């Protein structure tokens with residue numbers, strides 16, 4: 001699981017400003033040091049030239065004799081001290097402290113690979129800034145592609161790695177930060193990893209013949225010769241960067257089904273959508289006769305609906321202000337550790353008592369769902385950044401300690417506090433539905449059967465963000481005190497569907 005937050009990236013931007021300032025200081029200090037050394041050098045050269053010009057007579061003057069001695073002793077000592085003094089040590093330390101930990105870079109690389117994988121994109125499109133048909137003004141260099149390839153190998157995505165190394169190769173003539181041979185060696189190793197032993201052998205042999213005296217090539221080839229013995233040979237289809245889904249898509253592993261739902265590969269057939277309705281909700285409260293709630297059914301059994309325009313932009317602004325205050329507080333109390341503040345606190349719980357707007361939200365949830373909010377959890381907020389996702393999961397707890405007092409999470413209301421430019425939908429693989437975030441809308445579903453049994457069909461997750469920043473607010477409603485709202489079935493209805 002990987003979460004990242006666009007909001008937190010602004011902190012990283014601030015760090016960059018500090019880092020640039022420190023670099024300027026470092027350069028300035030070292031420039032002064034160099035200037036001092038240069039001045040001394042030309043001074044000595046001048047004196048020496050004078051001495052040479054005069055010949056031995058020069059030393060007839062005791063002052064000159066003294067000057068030469070002084071240059072070679074006292075002056076030189078002082079100069080030596082200056083030369084040895086590591087100028088800007090403190091600044092350098094400060095730079096070291098500001099550098100965002102490499103785990104952040106790893107996170108960013110993994111984010112790109114996740115988009116590549118989940119949305120079944122092509123490396124060459126991503127590298128030229130084309131994401132799902134939208135053109136952005138960015139270009140990767142060969143080095144970036146190579147790094148992505150290495151990361152992909154590292155996290156066991158050899159097919160993606162192959163695509164990135166090929167892209168690195170295509171871009172290598174314009175990038176002096178990477179040499180072509182390293183890319184070619186990586187390609188050969190990736191072929192072996194994919195099970196294409198013959199292909200790997202061909203590439204290695206070619207590299208050895210092209211670089212007969214290169215020790216590195218010889219060494220890697222030798223290793224290859226050893227490890228490839230007895231390895232099974234597979235035919236690899238290099239024309240696609242992704243494994244095709246199984247013929248019967250439903251037989252795919254759970255996480256693949258989640259990914260297929262995110263990319264739109266798995267979705268309802270028109271015939272399955274026919275039974276779904278949309279309209280205005282007026283039943284739960286008389287007030288709704290005046291201001292009915294727009295509701296769209298996305299799945300009938302289990303029920304999944306989306307309510308539209310349930311929060312106004314103004315309300316969302318107030319809510320977001322609350323989350324901002326909290327974030328600032330956590331960042332301050334957490335000083336020193338940049339990485340953890342960037343990577344962890346993207347989720348936060350806020351009690352309903354913090355601000356009247358939260359009670360308003362709950363009142364509305366009650367109107368929308370007809371459920372009792374008395375025992376609901378604290379309001380939870382989450383922010384996802386590019387590549388950020390929340391893998392498939394159930395919202396109910398399957399360990400009793402978490403539902404002894406107030407019961408399990410009978411239902412979820414998931415408010416979208418922002419639009420997302422690209423990606424970032426909520427995927428329900430078993431219902432074959434993908435809800436795209438719409439600012440002010442909310443998704444609603446029951447996590448439990450009416451009998452209280454877990455409804456496994458409510459499996460869901462947040463698809464990775466391609467572009468944009470996604471804010472959501474979770475209302476988790478508990479089982480206690482819902483007897484008159486959603487009566488409990490005595491028989492186990494989970495047995496029937």
Ligand SMILES: O=C(O)CCC(=O)C(=O)O
Pocket residue numbers: 382390395414424425426427460461462463472474
């Ligand atoms: O952000 C989303 O789309 C889903 C979030 C979610 O499922 C959760 O927080 O439990």
Ligand SMILES: [Fe+2]
Pocket residue numbers: 393394395460
């Ligand atoms: Fe969830």
